[in-house]
Amino acid sequence: MLESHQYLRQFSIKPSVQRSAVMHFLLNNRIHPTIDEIFMALSPTMPTLSKTTVYNTMDLFVEKGAVQVLAIDEKNARYDVDISAHGHFFCKGCAKVYDIFDLKPEMFQLPVNEKFKIHAVESS
Amino acid sequence: MLESHQYLRQFSIKPSVQRSAVMHFLLNNRIHPTIDEIFMALSPTMPTLSKTTVYNTMDLFVEKGAVQVLAIDEKNARYDVDISAHGHFFCKGCAKVYDIFDLKPEMFQLPVNEKFKIHAVESS
DNA sequence: GTTTTTAATTGAAATGATTACAAAGATAAT
DNA sequence: ATTATCTTTGTAATCATTTCAATTAAAAAC
Ligand SMILES: [Mn+2]
Ligand SMILES: [Mn+2]
Ligand SMILES: [Zn+2]
Ligand SMILES: [Zn+2]
Numbered sequence: 411m412l413e414s415h416q417y418l419r420q421f422s423i424k425p426s427v428q429r430s431a432v433m434h435f436l437l438n439n440r441i442h443p444t445i446d447e448i449f450m451a452l453s454p455t456m457p458t459l460s461k462t463t464v465y466n467t468m469d470l471f472v473e474k475g476a477v478q479v480l481a482i483d484e485k486n487a488r489y490d491v492d493i494s495a496h497g498h499f500f501c502k503g504c505a506k507v508y509d510i511f512d513l514k515p516e517m518f519q520l521p522v523n524e525k526f527k528i529h530a531v532e533s534s
Numbered sequence: 535m536l537e538s539h540q541y542l543r544q545f546s547i548k549p550s551v552q553r554s555a556v557m558h559f560l561l562n563n564r565i566h567p568t569i570d571e572i573f574m575a576l577s578p579t580m581p582t583l584s585k586t587t588v589y590n591t592m593d594l595f596v597e598k599g600a601v602q603v604l605a606i607d608e609k610n611a612r613y614d615v616d617i618s619a620h621g622h623f624f625c626k627g628c629a630k631v632y633d634i635f636d637l638k639p640e641m642f643q644l645p646v647n648e649k650f651k652i653h654a655v656e657s658s
Numbered sequence: 659g660t661t662t663t664t665a666a667t668t669g670a671a672a673t674g675a676t677t678a679c680a681a682a683g684a685t686a687a688t
Numbered sequence: 689a690t691t692a693t694c695t696t697t698g699t700a701a702t703c704a705t706t707t708c709a710a711t712t713a714a715a716a717a718c
Contacts, residue, residue: 486676
């Protein structure tokens with residue numbers, strides 16, 4: 411969480427206990443988490459944490475450019491601390507988001523309306 | 535709406551008055567509409583139409599592969615009667631979705647967290 | 659063509675994510 | 689220490705979507 415402190419400053423985000431904890435989680439769990447996943451992960455060790463704070467914090471992080479928000483999962487917003495331009499693959503089976511860094515053009519020959527979606531991919 | 539009738543049959547969707555009206559609207563208004571936009575467009579000439587029916591109808595259309603659902607707008611689901619693999623550009627200014635058929639790789643050098651998003655694009 | 663069965667539509671209520679808001683708590687400035 | 693500013697918190701409101709049971713329409717059986 412020392413590192414998170416520094417990391418936040420790079421984006422001119424004033425660090426607070428909650429903000430550092432959230433950023434620490436994001437940096438160490440690159441699972442494109444939902445608000446609820448962040449909240450449930452931190453809640454045990456931070457019992458006073460409010461879900462509203464997680465919403466506020468993520469809004470601020472996005473505003474400051476420290477994270478990007480993904481709309482690939484229509485159920486919940488998902489957040490990515492990796493702000494580089496890269497693709498995402500959403501599996502409706504396990505409801506997880508995977509990165510696509512090296513896109514193969516053939517992947518776009520997949521039929522639509524299947525059990526996955528590909529978003530914001532880079533051309534290769 | 536005669537054409538819509540035929541069109542639905544191509545996807546083995548049993549045509550009803552409501553389904554044909556919705557499909558007619560989709561075929562003639564390729565604006566990637568939301569549920570509400572569809573409902574508000576048809577409601578005047580079809581006063582008994584229920585929004586639930588629009589939801590049911592779009593679910594069926596997606597299930598049968600007649601339309602694809604886009605998650606690019608985090609506020610509402612958007613539907614596209616063009617089921618070919620093509621890209622979408624969402625402008626947060628006018629809240630409209632634009633097609634991207636010929637993607638230029640340079641477009642991906644745009645910074646993230648700006649006032650737009652690019653989804654599900656084809657490689658060029 | 660009337661009865662019976664099945665499918666589609668409807669409106670109201672429930673759900674679930676997100677947002678708004680106002681009070682309480684913490685930090686910074688004077 | 690006092691005051692002002694920023695952050696956190698919990699509750700309530702909002703809004704899209706889903707669930708559900710009742711009504712209506714269409715299809716099948718007789
Ligand atoms: Mn990612
Ligand atoms: Mn389109
Ligand atoms: Zn999976
Ligand atoms: Zn625009």
